[in-house]
Amino acid sequence: MSDELTRSIGDMLARLDAGERLGFYECDKFVDQIPAFTEKHSVEETRKFLEYLGSPDLKMRIIHVAGTNGKGSVCNYLSEILRQAGFTVGMFTSPHLVKTTERFCINGKPIEDAIFCEIFADLIRRIKDYTTDNYFPTYFEFLFFMAMILYDKYPVDYLVLETGLGGRLDATNSVHEPVLDVITEIGMDHMQYLGNTISEIAGEKAGIIRKNTPVVVYNKRGASTEVIEKRADELSARVYRVEADYVTEITNSPDDAGNICIDFSYESKYDKYCNLRLQSVADFQTENAAIAIMCTRALRDMGVAITDDDISYGLRKAKWGGRMELILPGMYVDGAHNVDGMEAFLECVKKIPCDKKRTLLFGAVADKQYHLMIKQILQSGLFDRICVSVLETGRSVSESQLRAAFEAELRHFKEKPDIRFSYYTSVRDALMEIITDRGAGDVVFAAGSLYLVGQVRESLGIMPGN
Secondary structure, X not given: OOHHHHHHHHHHHHHHHXXXXXXHHHHHHHHHHHHHOOOOOOHXXXXXXXXXXXXXXXXXXXXXXXXXXXXXXXXXXXXXXXXXXXXXXEEEOOXXXXXXXXXXXXXXXEOOHHHHHHHHHHHHHHHXXXXXXXXXXXXXXXHHHHHHHHXXXXXXXXEEEEOOOOOOOOHHHHOOOOOEEEEOEOOOOOHHHHOOOHHHHHHHXXXXXXXXXXXXXXXXXXXXXXXXXXXXXXXXXXXXXXXXXXXXXXXXXXXXXXXXXXXXXXXXXXXXXXXXXXXXXXXXXXXXXXXXXXXHHHXXXXXXXXXXXXXXXXXXXXXXXXXXXXXXXXXXXXXOOOHHHHHHHHHHHHHOOOOOOEEEEEOOEOOOOHHHHHHHHHHHXXXXXXXXXXXXXXXXXXXXXXXXXXXXXXXXXXXOOOOEEEEXXXXXXXXXXXXXXXXXXXXXXXXXXXXHHHHHHHHHOOOOOX
């Protein structure tokens, strides 16, 4: 550990020993500063520290979820179904939209600030007493260890655990014995870490599969499914494959409050359900719901008591912020941050009624394929105005890079599209101008990054779940 980090920890521990309580802002700020001091550890090193914590994961029934797109939605749908079945459910996901506590949920609610500070202090003490010299977890490892302490102190019947990045080398892969592994859609993302082909990326995601542990797989691309199923076969892991055509009869209709919902049917070789409903306008969420339904089939085959009504009611109740979410009348936010996500987002935009003009607020982080997303946006021809903003994160693409990317793509058009462009250095400034200029019948969308979704929410004072 660096001298600065050592001093900071020493100061906090001294105050804790004196009976002082740490405040949420202080704890959260410390966690945010961790990337400046640490480097990623191997899964073996992470598991060693997890065992030092007493291997709390061995007392948990963990459902481990990996994939490129849809992980958070699958976690949320499955958690709601399990809750409907009468189980207490923990859920560890990333990233958060507005507040770090969103990553740690118990029965669908983020933990309270006081509990966050409690488990933070516990982890800081454990790290200080750890015998390995200069060991300090990375940002994500730190939050993962906080989750392990949390769900040990506050036990749940099931913990739905989402990977951070990849699978094989992810910190969450240090857990010993999940009851179920889940791999959602595989796409091109994080190539600098996971590989340059679908097969290579699938191989990294398949790293979560454990011997004799059932695995649910979404079969969207044959190349990825082949890799995953081969690995499952090597480990004698039963595969529950989800096919795209399991979902049929997709329609949109309003609920009692007038909100547009998705109605659909599902039929696999195991189960058949009609009249299912999701609180979403995004058709792609039916794919994630189908994965969650297949997870319940795998759990039922293990003897877990989940009824058909639990599945139906759980899906109806589930809400997942930032995924084609209507946050204000005529204003949608979506966390699309890669090519597949952007394609799905644009398909949804086409289906949303718009009497006048469509405005897009776009922002992205530098390690994503933002050039390709910009190309998709311009080729769609869906937007009359595009507002481009720098994000409040060190990972953001700069204003000059964003300008250059849009201008480069526009040069490929024989006739320049009739789009009004604006550039901003903050999401708040962009949003205030969009709202001021917005006319009756206009529809506003925000997409390109979950950071963008969170900053839009924060600017409007809308917390997830509200």
